[in-house]
Amino acid sequence: MAITAIKGMSDIYSPEVEVWQQIEEKARQLFARFGFRELRTPILEKTELFARSIGEDTDIVQKEMYTFPDRKGNMLTLRPEATASIVRAIIQHRLYNVPTMGKFFAIGPMFRYERPQKGRYRQFHQVDAEVVGSKEPVVDAEVMYWAMLFLEEIGIRDSELHINSLGCPECRSPFRERLVKYLREYEESFCKDCGRRIYTNPLRVFDCKVEKCKEIVKGAPKVLDSLCGECKKHFEKVLFFLDKTRCTYKLNHHLVRGLDYYNRTAFEIIASGLGAQNAVGGGGRYDGLFKELGGPDIPAVGFALGIERLLIVLKESSPQLKIGVPDLYMIALGEKAQEVCFSIAQGLRKKEIYVEMGYELKSLKSQMRRADKFGAVHVLIIGENELEKGIAILRNMVTKKQSEIALDEVENILVERIKKESE
RNA sequence: GUGGGUGUAGCUCAACAGGUUAGAGCACUGGGUUGUGGCCCCAGAGGCUGUGGGUUCGAGUCCCAUCACUCACCCCA
Numbered sequence: 001m002a003i004t005a006i007k008g009m010s011d012i013y014s015p016e017v018e019v020w021q022q023i024e025e026k027a028r029q030l031f032a033r034f035g036f037r038e039l040r041t042p043i044l045e046k047t048e049l050f051a052r053s054i055g056e057d058t059d060i061v062q063k064e065m066y067t068f069p070d071r072k073g074n075m076l077t078l079r080p081e082a083t084a085s086i087v088r089a090i091i092q093h094r095l096y097n098v099p100t101m102g103k104f105f106a107i108g109p110m111f112r113y114e115r116p117q118k119g120r121y122r123q124f125h126q127v128d129a130e131v132v133g134s135k136e137p138v139v140d141a142e143v144m145y146w147a148m149l150f151l152e153e154i155g156i157r158d159s160e161l162h163i164n165s166l167g168c169p170e171c172r173s174p175f176r177e178r179l180v181k182y183l184r185e186y187e188e189s190f191c192k193d194c195g196r197r198i199y200t201n202p203l204r205v206f207d208c209k210v211e212k213c214k215e216i217v218k219g220a221p222k223v224l225d226s227l228c229g230e231c232k233k234h235f236e237k238v239l240f241f242l243d244k245t246r247c248t249y250k251l252n253h254h255l256v257r258g259l260d261y262y263n264r265t266a267f268e269i270i271a272s273g274l275g276a277q278n279a280v281g282g283g284g285r286y287d288g289l290f291k292e293l294g295g296p297d298i299p300a301v302g303f304a305l306g307i308e309r310l311l312i313v314l315k316e317s318s319p320q321l322k323i324g325v326p327d328l329y330m331i332a333l334g335e336k337a338q339e340v341c342f343s344i345a346q347g348l349r350k351k352e353i354y355v356e357m358g359y360e361l362k363s364l365k366s367q368m369r370r371a372d373k374f375g376a377v378h379v380l381i382i383g384e385n386e387l388e389k390g391i392a393i394l395r396n397m398v399t400k401k402q403s404e405i406a407l408d409e410v411e412n413i414l415v416e417r418i419k420k421e422s423e
Numbered sequence: 424g425u426g427g428g429u430g431u432a433g434c435u436c437a438a439c440a441g442g443u444u445a446g447a448g449c450a451c452u453g454g455g456u457u458g459u460g461g462c463c464c465c466a467g468a469g470g471c472u473g474u475g476g477g478u479u480c481g482a483g484u485c486c487c488a489u490c491a492c493u494c495a496c497c498c499c500a
Contacts, residue, residue: 119499258499309500365453368461
């Protein structure tokens with residue numbers, strides 16, 4: 001049995017990889033317009049970092065991390081998300097003191113040990129953004145706007161922005177108590193999972209898919225009604241600025257995030273076609289995380305988009321993009337001709353022209369077929385006859401017109417012609 | 424970790440209720456007069472039917488196990 005890739009981890013190759021490149025390129029461009037700087041961190045970190053930031057009791061830490069000892073016995077973990085590493089790096093290098101910084105982005109692989117399914121893989125990739133140093137609601141709105149604009153620019157139109165506020169530690173715990181009290185009254189009626197959730201993570205009961213649970217939850221106290229004055233004001237301003245961006249959004253008081261570090265603003269971007277996982281991205285504010293990780297008390301907001309999920313959504317709507325069509329396809333008939341072809345090809349490539357050539361000395365017919373498969377418009381043919389006359393034949397595959405070009409002028413003429421066409 | 428579905432050619436799939444050399448389309452290679460592509464025609468190559476057992480005179484087909492893929496649950500991007 002041949003060796004295959006690890007479960008849940010895939011090879012990305014053409015033509016799909018070109019879509020990846022496009023998405024990444026687009027993200028970089030858009031980040032630049034907003035003043036984000038790239039921050040590349042190692043994909044491996046000390047396990048403790050994730051345990052402390054994501055939360056010891058979360059599923060991610062409990063059962064989804066790729067954790068193993070290195071040769072010295074130190075426990076290491078492949079990052080399951082980007083925020084923790086970025087915050088760690090910012091603290092470590094005191095990047096919060098650099099006045100021109102504060103907006104960071106990262107693009108790269110994340111790892112979670114889960115059973116793969118549609119839109120969920122063990123190695124997956126995220127576009128991640130973090131803004132640190134401001135507690136202002138404008139920032140929350142701007143970050144969400146970035147995400148929505150990005151989706152629009154890569155061609156995803158029918159996505160929904162869901163938003164909620166989780167409050168701060170002060171208003172969250174009284175709310176939690178009230179919620180648990182309410183849920184307990186119906187304890188018997190809940191599904192098995194929710195019965196457990198009441199004690200492990202009561203907020204999660206909100207997004208249970210079981211009908212009877214949904215019914216009960218309708219009457220439950222809402223987070224938004226329990227916010228303290230400050231949190232309420234913050235949330236209202238976030239919505240105010242969001243309105244200014246003309247992004248449409250939905251208040252979703254059932255929205256809960258799975259990581260411990262979130263407070264106040266929480267949001268998710270939902271799109272169809274993803275199967276059971278309907279979120280292409282999500283994020284929120286995490287004002288306490290820096291302090292938690294031993295840094296100064298700095299507020300921050302961020303989010304992540306799953307590239308694989310973006311691709312799934314895109315696949316349904318966008319047409320296949322045409323890629324890699326050579327500017328010129330060169331055909332050589334015979335060894336002598338191949339020698340000439342070879343040097344012309346390299347010369348043209350040096351002048352930034354995409355040249356393909358047939359490396360096998362096959363019949364003209366077979367080489368023409370290959371040229372056609374590449375979709376080449378211009379084909380240059382050199383055989384024994386041409387060599388004798390010191391020329392090459394240039395055929396336009398669309399018009400079917402052929403012309404002769406002197407061999408020693410081939411490079412210049414082609415460069416000129418092809419560059420002119422591509423303008 | 425739990426449950427369902429599926430494994431036949433590079434890809435998409437056939438093969439009545441077990442029965443001869445396991446087929447088709449697309450893709451691939453060559454050819455249709457000597458050196459000209461697409462369309463069409465002809466030919467060719469390509470499979471230990473995921474793997475290992477079992478039942479049977481006989482297994483792609485039935486049974487068991489195992490692996491892989493896939494979907495869903497838990498949870499998340």
